[in-house]
Every structure is written in C-alpha cells, then in structure tokens.
Amino acid sequence: MAGGWSRDGAVQDQIDASVEDAIARARGKLARGESLKQCEECDAAIPEARRKAVPGVRLCIECQRAQDADAAHSGYNRRGSKDSQLR
Known part of the structure; x- marks a missing residue:
C-alpha cells in the first residue's frame, strides 16, 4: 500500500534494497x-x-569474541520507538 506520491511496492523495494546492502x-x-x-x-596460536x-x-x-562484542552495538534502534530515535 503506497501513500502520498510513492508507487505501490516502493516501501518494500526500499526494505529489500537495505537488506541486500x-x-x-x-x-x-x-x-x-x-x-x-x-x-x-595477540599472536596466540x-x-x-x-x-x-x-x-x-x-x-x-x-x-574474535572481543571484536564481535564491539560490533554488536551498531547504534540502530531496532525496537521502533520514535521517542528514543529523537534523542
């Protein structure tokens, strides 16, 4: 369902492009x-x-575990609360 000036499927196309990226x-x-x-x-075997x-x-x-832990905090709010995104 498109709204405004966007065509039908435009939102899904944007989501698909984000996932592909x-x-x-x-x-x-x-x-x-x-x-x-x-x-x-660390030069360990x-x-x-x-x-x-x-x-x-x-x-x-x-x-690798330490590097993965650092990368786990991407900075994106995946919960979708608009209030927390405005901070």
Whole structure:
C-alpha cells in the first residue's frame, strides 16, 4: 500500500534494497585466503581445527569474541520507538 506520491511496492523495494546492502556488507567482511597460524591481535596460536572450520581466519577465538562484542552495538534502534530515535 503506497501513500502520498510513492508507487505501490516502493516501501518494500526500499526494505529489500537495505537488506541486500547489509548482506553485501557482511559478505565483504568475510575472511578470504589462507588462515593464519598466529592471531593478528595477540599472536596466540590458532588451533588447526579453527583454521579448518573458518577459512581465512585471522584471529584467535578470544580476540574474535572481543571484536564481535564491539560490533554488536551498531547504534540502530531496532525496537521502533520514535521517542528514543529523537534523542
């Protein structure tokens, strides 16, 4: 259902484009190539099982966990409260 000057399906097209952009951004962050034997951050050994399971791995489990925790706070309000978005 379109409203105003937008055509039918325009909102869904915008949502689809946003999802496609997010997928492309996530795929671009995936590691490629040969896995490292030592972590880039702390120089700890990366176990062979992890290197086989995650091609192109560059961080040990602990450093990866810390990096994932930092990235988890994207700054977007996904709850949809307009009041909190105005702050």
